Amino acid sequence: MERPAWAPQGIDISVPSVSRMYDFYLGGSHNFEVDREAARKAMEFMPGLPKIMQANRAFMRRAVHYATAQGISQFLDIGSGIPTFGNVHEVAQTADPAAKVAYVDHDPVAVAHSQAVLEGVGNAVIAAADLRHPQDILKDPVITGLLDFDRPVALLLVAVLHFVEDADEPYAAVAELREALAPGSLLIMTHASYEGIPLSQEQAGGTVDVYRTIRNPLIMRSRAEVSRFFEGYEMVDPGLVSMPEWRPDAPVGEDQEDPFAFSGFAGVGRKA
Amino acid sequence: MTRQEFERHLLPLARRLNELLHARPFDPAPAHQVGEALVAAHCTDPDALSSTLGVIDSYLVLYCGRSGSPELSTEDSRARCARMQHALAGGFTLALRERTLTEQEAIARSALAARSQAEHALHATEARFRAVFKDAAIGIGIADLDGNILEVNDTLTRMFGGLEHHVRSHKVHEWVHPEDSPQVWKYYNELVRGEREHYHVEKPYFRNDGTVLWTNLTVSLLRDSEGRPEYQLALMEDTTERRLLNLRLRYEATHDALTGLPNRTLFFERLEKTLAAKNGTRFGLCYLDLDGFKAINDSLGHAAGDRLLVEVADRLQSCATAPGEMVARLGGDEFVALTTGPHTEDEVDELACRILGVLATPIRLDGRELTVRGSIGVVEGPAAGARTAAEVLRSADITMYRAKSAGGNRFELADAEADARAITRHGLTTALPAALDRGEFFIEYQPLVHLGDGSVHGAEALVRWCHPQHGVLGPDRFIPLAEHTGLIVPLGRWVLEESVRQANFWKERHSDGGPLRINVNLSPTQLHHPRLVAETVDVLERSGLEPGALCLEVTESALIGADDDLLKPLRQLAEMGVDIALDDFGTGYSNLANLRRLPVSVLKLDRSFTQGMQQHPADPVDLKIVEGIVSLAHSLGLAVTVEGVETGAQAEQLRQLGCDTAQGWYYARPGAPDRIHALLLADAV
Numbered sequence: 015m016e017r018p019a020w021a022p023q024g025i026d027i028s029v030p031s032v033s034r035m036y037d038f039y040l041g042g043s044h045n046f047e048v049d050r051e052a053a054r055k056a057m058e059f060m061p062g063l064p065k066i067m068q069a070n071r072a073f074m075r076r077a078v079h080y081a082t083a084q085g086i087s088q089f090l091d092i093g094s095g096i097p098t099f100g101n102v103h104e105v106a107q108t109a110d111p112a113a114k115v116a117y118v119d120h121d122p123v124a125v126a127h128s129q130a131v132l133e134g135v136g137n138a139v140i141a142a143a144d145l146r147h148p149q150d151i152l153k154d155p156v157i158t159g160l161l162d163f164d165r166p167v168a169l170l171l172v173a174v175l176h177f178v179e180d181a182d183e184p185y186a187a188v189a190e191l192r193e194a195l196a197p198g199s200l201l202i203m204t205h206a207s208y209e210g211i212p213l214s215q216e217q218a219g220g221t222v223d224v225y226r227t228i229r230n231p232l233i234m235r236s237r238a239e240v241s242r243f244f245e246g247y248e249m250v251d252p253g254l255v256s257m258p259e260w261r262p263d264a265p266v267g268e269d270q271e272d273p274f275a276f277s278g279f280a281g282v283g284r285k286a
Numbered sequence: 287m288t289r290q291e292f293e294r295h296l297l298p299l300a301r302r303l304n305e306l307l308h309a310r311p312f313d314p315a316p317a318h319q320v321g322e323a324l325v326a327a328h329c330t331d332p333d334a335l336s337s338t339l340g341v342i343d344s345y346l347v348l349y350c351g352r353s354g355s356p357e358l359s360t361e362d363s364r365a366r367c368a369r370m371q372h373a374l375a376g377g378f379t380l381a382l383r384e385r386t387l388t389e390q391e392a393i394a395r396s397a398l399a400a401r402s403q404a405e406h407a408l409h410a411t412e413a414r415f416r417a418v419f420k421d422a423a424i425g426i427g428i429a430d431l432d433g434n435i436l437e438v439n440d441t442l443t444r445m446f447g448g449l450e451h452h453v454r455s456h457k458v459h460e461w462v463h464p465e466d467s468p469q470v471w472k473y474y475n476e477l478v479r480g481e482r483e484h485y486h487v488e489k490p491y492f493r494n495d496g497t498v499l500w501t502n503l504t505v506s507l508l509r510d511s512e513g514r515p516e517y518q519l520a521l522m523e524d525t526t527e528r529r530l531l532n533l534r535l536r537y538e539a540t541h542d543a544l545t546g547l548p549n550r551t552l553f554f555e556r557l558e559k560t561l562a563a564k565n566g567t568r569f570g571l572c573y574l575d576l577d578g579f580k581a582i583n584d585s586l587g588h589a590a591g592d593r594l595l596v597e598v599a600d601r602l603q604s605c606a607t608a609p610g611e612m613v614a615r616l617g618g619d620e621f622v623a624l625t626t627g628p629h630t631e632d633e634v635d636e637l638a639c640r641i642l643g644v645l646a647t648p649i650r651l652d653g654r655e656l657t658v659r660g661s662i663g664v665v666e667g668p669a670a671g672a673r674t675a676a677e678v679l680r681s682a683d684i685t686m687y688r689a690k691s692a693g694g695n696r697f698e699l700a701d702a703e704a705d706a707r708a709i710t711r712h713g714l715t716t717a718l719p720a721a722l723d724r725g726e727f728f729i730e731y732q733p734l735v736h737l738g739d740g741s742v743h744g745a746e747a748l749v750r751w752c753h754p755q756h757g758v759l760g761p762d763r764f765i766p767l768a769e770h771t772g773l774i775v776p777l778g779r780w781v782l783e784e785s786v787r788q789a790n791f792w793k794e795r796h797s798d799g800g801p802l803r804i805n806v807n808l809s810p811t812q813l814h815h816p817r818l819v820a821e822t823v824d825v826l827e828r829s830g831l832e833p834g835a836l837c838l839e840v841t842e843s844a845l846i847g848a849d850d851d852l853l854k855p856l857r858q859l860a861e862m863g864v865d866i867a868l869d870d871f872g873t874g875y876s877n878l879a880n881l882r883r884l885p886v887s888v889l890k891l892d893r894s895f896t897q898g899m900q901q902h903p904a905d906p907v908d909l910k911i912v913e914g915i916v917s918l919a920h921s922l923g924l925a926v927t928v929e930g931v932e933t934g935a936q937a938e939q940l941r942q943l944g945c946d947t948a949q950g951w952y953y954a955r956p957g958a959p960d961r962i963h964a965l966l967l968a969d970a971v
Contacts, residue, residue, distance in 0.1 A: 043389035127396035
């Protein structure tokens with residue numbers, strides 16, 4: 015049975031959470047033993063997972079810089095997870111002190127922690143909502159109180175869409191969000207894929223299995239499938255590429271970056 | 287952090303280490319802060335520490351050892367470097383521990399906060415559900431799958447009579463009621479076995495005071511998070527009142543408001559149900575119509591009539607009390623009694639007798655004793671007899687009329703032949719109006735012959751109906767029906783017009799043939815019709831036929847006891863010159879003295895007188911009677927016409943007795959107008 019919108023979600027910290035696992039990969043301690051255990055198991059198959067997360071983090075930082083350079087001062091970060099070193103508001107507000115950032119997550123612990131972190135921070139809010147119900151996000155009073163959807167917004171769907179199964183209609187959800195944004199808005203996205211992982215699909219599949227057992231399936235999508243999320247948006251150069259290849263600060267040398275950093279796709283699209 | 291940023295972060299730290307290496311006095315403690323700074327830059331990986339220490343160990347002394355002003359010995363440098371590494375590692379570890387503890391505390395606090403928020407929300411949700419449960423207008427109950435009732439709301443308790451222990455004292459499957467629909471418990475068992483998610487039924491329950499509670503019941507299966515059946519949830523709406531209202535509306539729709547008896551609708555339902563029975567049951571039906579009820583209604587008023595009907599209804603009800611028996615009022619003073627079962631052949635007769643019996647006792651109404659009688663038509667037969675309820679009722683109705691025409695106060699049994707006759711009668715009656723429109727009637731003419739010289743003196747117009755199914759029908763088959771329905775007036779007018787037109791035609795063709803008369807029959811209804819004179823005048827004027835050529839035949843019985851009002855139009859017609867003939871004379875016991883008063887000019891002797899003359903020798907009594915009548919008629923100035931002349935001997939005898947004109951098969955059967963034409967031509971020769 016579908017849980018009614020006003021019924022609370024249960025809290026069970028004996029179940030691993032993808033946002034706390036993400037924090038662990040990034041060297042944080044905002045996690046519990048169950049999270050670490052699951053993350054360590056995933057790393058048995060893909061030891062480079064922390065490198066992927068760091069590359070992801072680095073891409074996000076560059077993309078936010080790009081957005082502020084384009085004059086965008088509103089950010090909607092869906093699937094923001096546990097606030098950690100180099101959060102969007104920190105990056106954005108360094109470049110533009112007036113930048114407004116709304117975080118969205120459906121993990122109650124991530125939301126509670128974000129609330130604690132954002133206490134006293136101006137122009138940054140957190141809302142509990144689910145990417146699978148875009149209207150809940152677009153109509154959330156906390157978000158609409160901060161962001162003006164008549165003006166361009168940078169929408170961040172960073173390392174989140176690969177946790178939405180096809181049955182939950184991620185394409186429709188993203189289309190609804192794209193539709194809601196004003197012209198000039200940006201869609202900033204990273205997505206997991208078997209493409210680019212320096213392992214056989216069989217080996218990498220072990221990690222996928224770990225996420226399946228913790229009931230947070232990791233959906234690997236192909237380039238074509240990931241491209242579809244940008245439908246109707248113009249791809250910003252260099253298009254859909256691996257994370258380190260997206261507008262690097264310095265020329266990318268194969269020897270400088272860990273091979274795992276090239277797993278999956280990153281891209282930014284602009285609404286005409 | 288970009289590589290460049292990271293370099294910018296690390297460079298001051300390296301400089302600091304260089305300064306420490308050469309500081310005098312040497313103090314390794316500030317290396318502590320370098321370790322802290324690494325953690326602050328998020329270099330929290332244990333590898334980061336070992337890499338850092340490795341770099342310091344390998345390169346600090348190597349690149350920076352000799353750069354200080356008082357040069358240190360290599361040994362000194364290495365010793366200092368080692369102590370600085372210890373301090374840096376200590377600082378790093380302490381900072382990392384601090385940071386880890388802080389983050390752990392933060393995340394734990396967040397988890398607690400999230401949990402308490404969720405609990406708060408859950409509590410609010412529960413409070414909301416509790417309010418819904420408690421204040422709902424419908425009854426809500428939750429039971430486990432063994433049928434133990436775990437929770438009920440106040441509404442449900444009230445519905446059951448207000449005692450919660452009464453509700454809880456029974457398991458769900460013990461709430462059986464005799465009026466449960468057959469599927470209820472099948473559905474229930476499927477649901478508790480997890481084979482059905484929900485069901486919706488109308489279900490009665492006993493309240494604690496023994497009265498019945500009717501509900502609209504919806505039961506749903508509740509499963510646990512693993513999908514296993516866990517509880518059953520019942521939502522029930524009290525429909526007792528609505529049901530009572532429906533029953534009352536149904537009662538009103540199926541019962542007669544005056545007598546309270548079942549009405550036509552309910553009776554038909556019951557009869558149809560009986561007739562649909564497959565087994566060998568039989569049925570018997572009594573169709574009762576009170577004799578002379580209209581007279582009572584007319585003389586005592588409708589209120590008295592109604593009270594009479596109520597009394598009759600009560601008495602009838604007392605006649606049909608056995609199971610399978612029912613009495614209904616169809617309307618007016620028509621009642622039916624139905625009996626069903628295996629032995630209705632005998633029972634229906636007894637029922638009819640009982641009905642006549644209860645009616646025999648006079649009814650007291652406004653101080654009067656009224657004797658009410660009735661006529662009953664009885665139909666009895668096997669239920670599965672392929673007859674519809676309407677057919678059965680019509681048969682009973684027809685049979686009732688048979689009882690009535692046999693004098694009333696009796697019952698008659700239906701029989702197929704009598705039904706068929708009546709049904710034909712019925713069919714003809716309903717077909718009459720259309721027949722006139724469609725021109726299905728035609729006229730045959732029978733010559734009237736002058737007995738003196740055998741010449742054709744005129745003709746009697748006789749109407750026929752060419753029925754599309756039954757063929758040519760004589761007037762005896764349909765004139766009484768036309769009389770009954772009033773159609774006789776337009777039909778009679780048509781006959782008059784047609785006959786007069788024909789007579790005029792003959793007159794024009796045979797201007798030398800002397801006066802030629804046309805005899806047209808008038809029925810009693812026509813005689814009473816106010817426009818008789820005017821229409822006759824109109825017909826004559828339009829055709830141009832002189833009144834003296836028309837003879838209207840009126841039966842003797844129609845004029846028995848006629849008063850002046852009735853005779854007035856006939857007088858007017860006679861004064862205009864129209865002949866009036868008294869038809870079927872000698873059958874109606876008319877007052878001979880009265881003959882003087884009537885405006886008639888012709889007596890038509892009934893054929894029964896001439897029948898006695900067909901033997902040879904003729905019956906002398908008949909001869910004397912005819913002779914007497916002729917003499918009487920002539921003395922009153924009336925001409926005498928005889929009907930039914932079939933032989934020459936008869937004709938001769940009647941001529942000798944002084945009769946003036948005759949008609950009969952001896953001369954000609956009724957025929958088409960051109961046959962008269964031919965006879966006239968023959969006469970003229």
